[in-house]
Amino acid sequence: KLTLMKRKLLLLWTFLLCFAAGVSAQGSEVFNKISSLDELTDGEYLIVGKDERAMGAIPSGKTYYSAVEITATNDKITNVGNAIVWTIKKVDGKYIISAHGSYVASKGSSNAAQAVASESSASKHTATYDASKGTFKLTDNLQTDRMLQYNANKDQWRFAYYLAKSNQNDLMLYKKATGTAPAVSKPTIEGISPFYQSTTVTLACETTAAAIYY
Numbered sequence: 001k002l003t004l005m006k007r008k009l010l011l012l013w014t015f016l017l018c019f020a021a022g023v024s025a026q027g028s029e030v031f032n033k034i035s036s037l038d039e040l041t042d043g044e045y046l047i048v049g050k051d052e053r054a055m056g057a058i059p060s061g062k063t064y065y066s067a068v069e070i071t072a073t074n075d076k077i078t079n080v081g082n083a084i085v086w087t088i089k090k091v092d093g094k095y096i097i098s099a100h101g102s103y104v105a106s107k108g109s110s111n112a113a114q115a116v117a118s119e120s121s122a123s124k125h126t127a128t129y130d131a132s133k134g135t136f137k138l139t140d141n142l143q144t145d146r147m148l149q150y151n152a153n154k155d156q157w158r159f160a161y162y163l164a165k166s167n168q169n170d171l172m173l174y175k176k177a178t179g180t181a182p183a184v185s186k187p188t189i190e191g192i193s194p195f196y197q198s199t200t201v202t203l204a205c206e207t208t209a210a211a212i213y214y
Contacts, residue, residue: 031174033075037129040136042089044176046070046077047097047159049150050135050169054084055159057099063112065104067150067157077174085176094124094141097148104148106140106161113148113160135170 031046047055053067054077060066068084070077086099097104102115103123116123124141125148138148146161149168162168191201 029078029080030177031077031080032177033072033134033172033174035129035131035134037127039175040088040090040095040127040129040173041175043087043178045086045088046080046084046174047086047148048072048077048172048174049152049157049159050172051152053150053157054080055086055150055171056084057086058083059100059102059115063107063110063114064151064158064160065113067159072174075174088173091119091124095127095138096123097125097138098123106143106146106148109143109146111160111162111166130170133170134172136173137170139164 031044034040048070049055049067052070052072054070056066056068070080070084082099086097086104088095088097090096096119098119102117103119105114105116105120105123106112107114121141125138126141128137128139129135130137140146140148140161143161145164147164147170148159149162149166149170151158151160151162151168185206187203187205189201189203192199
């Protein structure tokens with residue numbers, strides 16, 4: 001039995017070495033804060049509330065979109081997953097917000113939001129920018145007294161449509177930078193082989209902020 005266990009451990013270590021030789025590292029995607037309507041062009045965005053919470057892009061099944069904690073440094077956000085990335089595009093002078101095959105829309109006269117399956121007048125918004133606050137107002141196309149905003153009240157962190165006269169918060173937009181991805185160094189793996197009881201394996205990459213998948 002002991003011999004069999006040793007053999008299994010050695011086989012596992014050999015597999016890890018072979019697999020690690022083929023792993024790849026991925027450079028960080030960068031989202032830059034925009035500060036004008038001219039910058040609000042078709043692309044991928046993070047929709048962010050005032051206390052560094054981003055609007056979740058996956059419908060929660062509730063009447064609002066969840067708030068996901070993020071970190072912004074020097075008006076940049078990096079290392080995000082597609083669970084908070086939105087596509088914004090302009091159609092006939094209005095803005096449409098979508099992700100994962102659904103579109104953001106208001107829900108009648110209530111403080112709510114919903115994911116709809118198709119692009120329509122109900123999923124369009126007008127946009128204005130307040131330079132004094134550094135925020136965007138995204139007003140519903142049909143319910144023009146309601147805007148997509150962030151609720152910063154404790155334990156109520158969420159994104160939904162609220163009346164313009166409400167005390168909720170307008171939004172900051174971070175747009176994904178376009179261009180060639182940065183070069184990434186080949187990952188390395190270090191450890192002791194063979195081993196019989198336990199060992200430490202170290203995966204590393206010289207490229208700053210690179211992610212190693214294994």
